[in-house]
Structures are given as structure tokens and as C-alpha cells.
Amino acid sequence: MMAQIAIVDDHPIFLDGMAQFLNSHGHDIIFCAKSVEEALDRMKSGEPDLLILDVSMKSGGGLAILSAIRNSGSTVPVIFMTVHIRPEQTLEAIKLGVDGVVLKDSDPNELLSCIQQVMNGNKSIAPFVMEQALVHSISAPASEANVLDVLTERELEIAGLIRAGLRNREIASRCGLTEGTVKVHLHSIFQKLSIKSRSELIIMMMSMDSDMPAVGMEH
């Protein structure tokens, strides 16, 4: 089934190559856009049969376009074609109603079969991407935030006070403990979290707060 396709990608060499490839396989490229704004602008003048979007672009990338067109009530089929998509982005895209996901480094013929599937009204998401999203959806809640679940309430309290910059003596007086007991708790926290210093503990807790990936802390 031949389709009228619009491609949005900020990588010009890839954009041209993809347009040529799809043209050579009988599809009609109605427009190529290099940014989110340009794509949304071009969409106003007429919808294609199929949209191929890159995920990693400025101004929100493919997810922003997908969200905008779905909010406007459009049901145009959308395929994400990307180098890399994070599991949470995949889940978000599925929620927004993406029809297909293809990795750019896969065989170009996979894109053709994905287009075919999507044009037939089916979904076609690359197995590797789907697997990552599934693993993420199963394991995500137990990842970083729950690292601290191994700590007792008292240890959590002490860890919080250490993050606030308090010394052992100050922690002891605030918790009504002796300095020695605080040290014992601290030792237990270090062992449970496999860390070696207060600095590591503070950084670990700060990275959880700021939702940053914890580099060098394999938990």
C-alpha cells in the first residue's frame, strides 16, 4: 500500500536519504520538516497518510508533535524513527497513541514493513524497544527511590539529617541518642547501601531528589 508520508527529522543527511529511500519504494513524500515548529506548521495545510518522526529533537521532539496532533483530534498514524528512545519515552509514546517505533540502525526494509503494518491499522514496535519499556515498567518503581527501603526508620532519619549537613554530635542530640549509637547506625547505613562515606550518602540522596542518574553508584 503506497502512502503519502511526512518526515520530521533534524538530521538533514538522514532526512534526504530517507525521503529518497521511501520515494524509491513508491511512497509519496508530501513534506520533510527539520523541526517541531516547522512540522506543526506544515500539518496545518494538510495531513499526510503517515507521519515519520524523530524522537530526539529540540522543543520536545517527536513526543511534542505526537502530543500536539493527538490533542487537536488527529488520528493520523505516527511512526517514531529514532537512534535511541528511553523506556519512559516509549511508554509515553504508547500512551499518546504511537503506531510504530523503528530504530534508525535497523534494516531500512524494517521501516517498509512497519509502514505496511501501520497502514493496515496494526501496531509495530521494534521488539528491542518494547522489551526495554517492559523491563522498565516492571523494575522502575523498585529502582533508585526504593534503594532506601532497606533502611530502618531510625536509619532513614539519620540519613536525612546527614543529608542536611549535621554532624554526629548534633544528630545524637536531636535524636536523643549517644554519638556512639549514631556511629553504629551510620555504619549500618553504609553497609546496607554499599557506600563508604557520608559524601557518597549525601550525593546518593541528592541525586534521588533531583532525579538525576546516579553515576558510579551501582544499585
Add this chain to the structure above:
Amino acid sequence: MYHTPLASSFLMERLVLWLGRSPTLGFAISRVAFSAAATWQINAMFGNETDFAQTAHLLQAGIWTWTAVSIAQNSLTPPLGLLLRPVSLIFDLIVFLTVIVLCEPLQIAALGCLFFVAWSASDRFGRSAIIVIGFCLIFAFMARGYYEVWTPAPRAPDIGRAIDNLTIVIGCLIAASMLSMSILEQRLISWTERLQGVGLSFQKSLAQFLVEQISHLMNSRYCAFVWEMMEDEVIHCDLIDGSGVRQVTLPQKQIDSLLGVQPREAPFLYSTQSPRMLLRGRIGILRNERAPEVSDAILDVFGAGQGASFFVQAGELRGRIFIGTSHGWSPALLLRCLRIQEGVDLFLERHFFFLAWRQRTFAEARQALSRDLHDSVLQTLAALRVRLVTAIHGLSEADVPDQLAELKSMEELVTSEQAHLRRLLSQRHGSPSGSAVDLIREAERCCRFIALQWAIECRLNPVDRPMIVSAETATEVEFLIREATANAVKHANARHITVSIAQADDEILIALKDNPGAQAQVRENYTGDFELQSQSIMKRLGKIGGTAYFHNLSMNSLISIRLPSSLPRSPI
């Protein structure tokens, strides 16, 4: 002329130090002043009465003996010094309270001296001692009404003036001592604050910076930091003394003595003349413990004299600081050591926090850069592949088999590189660190890629069984094979490369042989073995603890590489 302000400034500095750090000097001067006043007062009371002449002499001798003994006992070392000190303080208290009750002309001077008694008692027994002395003083004032104060004849005006002058001297000493205490306290606070402000901004090593700072604060003869990192078995010793800052190597016996002090965390005072050290117990009472091996080690390493030591622990660093001071066995020094210890601990925690944060930021930046680079390369490769597939599709019906074959070969090359990059990215972001892979399979794939990339023959010598290593090790091996092959092709024009891989003990051995093929030329000279000149390979091997050699054989060349099976853990 220029030396006068310097000299006076130096003198002031010393005076502040001596008066402020402990009550010893102030108390000694006050005692002398009090004894002189008491002597004049006794003369005034009994001078005209011959019957009491002997009593007066006895009293005067007793007062001066008491003064001399009290001053001298400060220089005694534990355990004698430690035992005599409370006795002396109780005796002082009784004497001064008695004077307050019985001798009105000397009561202000005695009150002044009681200030030093209270300070000394507070150093020795803690702050509760001041409360006890306060109660005793109240009782003494109440008792004044029950006894007839001994004021026989009116005082001679000149003796009265002299006693008043000495009382003023004692008052001035109290004021100067309090001022000096306040100056020293402020200095300690500002020193601690400055230390916290340093963060990572110092040029020397951490240990040398610390000993310099502490030595400067304490005006010490020497300051040494004996330390270790928990995962590192090496013990370091950084020392500053009259000759400057340097690292000292210590014999194991001395290390054991210096670091094996128990209890570990309590600061202690030491003297090389005594086999005992002075420290505070859990409830704050001073006690002494025999530790002759510590004294001997200190004498051997730092020389004779007194000093203080405290424990330092932050993160993985732990050690002990030794400060050579000219203090006596002053309990105040122990308190000061505790304050310095807190400041140093805080500084080290902040330092390690900044260090970890900086490393983390760098690692994140490196990862982001690496991710961007990989993304960019993957984008370009994907674009190339799409264009190649389009070109192949376009030419598929034309009769150009050579061009088609070349394009397909290029597509295969791009596909292989894409797969390689994808694998690297998956390893970094997805799969758990240390996941196992078959090295032989990876090496075979790598050889196929190299053959396509350089249009040469590159094959792996067959290996019967799989060789399971971590994904990181496999990546390192692949990098080394790629680099070594690139060097062989570019610099030695190699066309037929045979790769052999073997695992022995905890090492992986890789050999790359350039097989010259049918037109082999016998080389005239055997030129021997050399360490490989490739900087990229040697740098990489240097980081993981491997070696690489180039062997110039008669018919061909051989590169042999050795690396550990388990790579060292990355610091980040």
C-alpha cells in the same frame, strides 16, 4: 629600628598564647603577687609584736613554699602530676577561702586568685567544678559574719597601697587572660571557617595542606599526619617541621605503634619523657594510660618533647595527627584538640563531598558527550545505510554486478559498525556491569569487520571452546585488536592478519601475526623485540595493567598483547 615593632608584636603574640591557652602562667604570676601581698600584710600585722615574730616568719615561709610547690607541680608528668593536681587545687581553694573569711585586706586578691583556681578546676574536672567553687565561695562569705576578722592595727598607708597595686596586677592578669582566651577562640573559629572555605582549592597534597594549617594554628614544633586509605594498604606520613613539609617513610613497627592507640578516637597528650599518655574518659574525667610503645615511636620519629595527638576519619581516609607543642600537660590542650579534630573532620567531609561531586559531574558530562557522539555517528551511519540501500535498490535491475557488490559490501560494513556501536551503547546504558560474553565469538565478529573495513584478510585462529569474559573485557580486547590491526595496515602495509587469543591464569594473551602471503621476503636482519610504539594502545593498556610488544621476525611481524582477565574497577 625595624625590629622593634616586630619584636613587640612577637612578644604580644607569645603573651596571648601563654595567657590564653591555659591558666598556668596567669595563676603562677597571681600566686607570686598574692604571696607578696600576704607577706606585707603579715609584716603589717605582726611586725610590731615580738611575741609573734616566729609565727610571722613561719607563715611567710609557708606561703612562699606553697607558691613555689604549686608552680613547680605544673611541670610534673603523669601519673604524679595527675595525682597532685587535684590535691593542689583543693589546697588552693582552702587557702583562698580562708583568706576571704579571715583577712579582709587580702580578700580581693584572694578572689582574683580564685578565678584561676576555678579555671584550672574547670579544665581538670569539667564545668561542674565551677559550680562547686561558687557554692564554697557563698559559704565563705556567709562564714565571715561568724568569725572575728583579724585586723589588729591600722595598716600603714604604703603597705595598703602596695597590696592594692598587687590586687590590681591580679585583676589585670584576669582581664588579659580572658582577652587572650577570647582572641585564641576567635582564631580557632576563623581557622575552622577558613578551612571549610578551602574546598578543593589548594595546590599541595591534602595531607601536606592539613599539616601546614594545623602547624600554623598551633605554632607547633612539628606536625605529622600518619594516614591510610581503607582500600589501600600503604601507610603515609606527611611531616612539617623546621626543615619544611615532606613525606616520611616509617617502619611497620612504628606505624603499628602510632596508629594502634586505644581508645582510638580520644585525643591524648604525650611526652617522650613519660611512658604515659593523658586523655579524657567517656565522662570527661582526665585519666592516664601506660603506652610506652607510643612514646618510644614518637621519640624515634619526631624527636623528644611533648605534644598532642588526635584521630581523623572521613570517608575512606583515616589516620592520626601528632602535634609537637610546648604546652605542659594542659587539659585545655585536649579540649583544643577536640575542636581542631571537629574542624578537620568537617573539612575532610566537605573536601570528599566536593571531590565526589566533581567526579560525578565530570562522569556525567563525559557520558553525555559520549552519548551525543554515538548518537551523531549512529545518525550518520543510518543515513549512509539508507542511501546505500536506495542506491542498491536503484541499481538492482541494471547490469552492474561489480558496482552492486561494492555497494553491498559497503552496506555490510556500515551495518556491522552500527551493530558494534549499538552493542557499546547497550552495555553502557542497559545491561548490568560485568555481564558475561563469549570472547571468541566477539573476536570473530571483530575480525570480519576489520577485513571489510581495510579490505584485507583478517581471521581468527580457531578456538575449540568458548572463552567467557565480562562485556567490558571483551570491549577492551576488541579495541586492542582494532587498533593493532589499523597500525599494522597503515604502517606495515599488512594484508593478511591472523589473530590468536588464549587465556592463561588470570590473563588474556592476544597475538596478531602479519602473514606476508606468497610473495614473502626474507628480512636480512632480525631486529629483536620492542615495546609497542602505538600511544593509544599503550595508554589503554597502562590503565588496565597490560603490556604490548612488537616482535620483528624474519618473515613477518608479531604483535603480542597481554591484559588481565578481570579489569580493574573504574573509580567512577
